[in-house]
Amino acid sequence: MKNILKITAFAFLLISFASCTDTIDPKVSPNGFTLNALNPTGPFVLSPLDGDNLLATLTWGPADSGVTTVSPKYTLEIAKAGTNFEKPIVANTPSTALTVVWQEGYINAILLANGFVPDAVADIDIRVKSVLGENTNNFVQYSNTLNMKVTPFAQLFLAFTKVGDNPANAPKTKSSSLYTSDCEGYAWLEVGTYRFYTSVGGVFQSSNPYYGDNGSGALVLNGAAINVTTAGFYLIKADISKSPTTYSLTVSEWGIYGLAKPNPTGVNRKMIYNTATKKWELTVLLNGGKPFRFRNTASTLILGAFDETKVGANYAGTVLSYNGKDIYLAGTTASTYTVTLDLNTPRGYTYTLVKQ
Structure with a gap:
């Protein structure tokens, strides 16, 4: 019986030892890697007319960690020049690829979202972060640092x-x-x-x-x-x-039209421009539950409720759209409203309805 117990214990020790040797992490070493020179080198002045255009291609050699069986993931980081990447900004989707292509619109959006000023030169540093492993014991290396000068743009x-x-x-x-x-x-x-x-x-x-x-x-x-x-x-x-x-x-003079206004088959009810408030105003009896829109009295230009499908020339903001949807009044009875149309904010046009 004692011999059986000794043999069993020895077998467990062997299994335990085998398990330990199978899970030993491979040795890694920080042998580095190189971020190649920018192509093209810049400086770059971004343009709202070139959002889809190629800005630069970034390439680097594989990070040498002494391990060849697993590929690290690479992340491009940018930061304000001279800050030693105190607040790094991720500028790509991490992957095992050794190259990233930057488009003008992509970099422009990143710069503006992180506080860089449009129409002013942004002096930034660039590096690549290599991460080997998927847990808290990641092995991290950084490439050399390159400098880029790029001028972002805002909406024109x-x-x-x-x-x-x-x-x-x-x-x-x-x-x-x-x-x-x-x-x-x-x-x-x-x-x-x-x-x-x-x-x-x-x-x-x-x-x-x-x-x-x-x-x-x-x-x-x-x-x-x-x-x-x-x-x-x-x-x-x-x-x-x-x-x-x-x-x-x-x-450009404005009025309202539609089934909500009295005599809906007639001409526009012309609004009055208030030089003090710089808004178009009209106090008028309107039919509840009926629609109306704003129309330029000198042309066929129409402003209706926001329609997410209206883009480009039909984009008038997030409240009104050119050729947008009908604006409906609450209720079912006729009431007097003061209607105000505010066109002071470019492509941010708004209106108000105040029941009297």
Whole structure:
């Protein structure tokens, strides 16, 4: 019996020893790896017109940890230059690949989301992080560091400024997305001469580059001032991506139409522009449970409730869309409302309904 117990105990010891040797981690060593020079090298100035364009290709050699049976995962990290990656920003999806292609729009979004200022040079450091293993005992190595200088962009704004005035206080026009330059906005314009000013570092000032008329009704840098001969409320448009670049000034008066207004088959009920509030207003009897929309009385331009399918030229913000949905009134009876249309924020147009 004692012999059987001794044999059994010995067998368990053998099994235990075998188990331990099978789970011993392989030895790793920090032998390093190299992030290759940028291709192209920069500096880079990003553009809203080139969001899908290739910015740079980053490549590196495999990290040498002394282990060849398992591939590490690589993460590109960027940080403000000179901070020693105190707050690293991940700039790719971690993978075992040894190359990453950056597009302009992708890097632009990352920079803006992490506090870098549009239209100003961002001085950033880049490195690759190698991680071997999947648990808390990961083996981590870092590549050498490269430097990149890149100027991000914001959604394009142009300030339509009367000559002699401060562009910071002038009415603004805004593009429909990050990757377009189809700027528009609304404002009351006095008689005078105007220019489209750009922003630099997110700041509008009279020393910034500006666009004017090229003599043939198109825009050109440092062109002639644009004449406004009649005071009024205007839809202001400019597109600096076309060739030739374009602009337009259209008198814009607004009203409401639809089944909600009295005599729904008749003409628009014209709204009144309030020069103090800079909004269009109308107090009117409206039918409950019926729809209406806003319509420009000088054209077929229509603003309806937000419609997520309306993009590009039909994008007017997150409250109203061009050719958007019907706006319905609550209830089933007719009541008097004060209706207000606010077009002061470019591509951020809003309205209010206040029951009297």
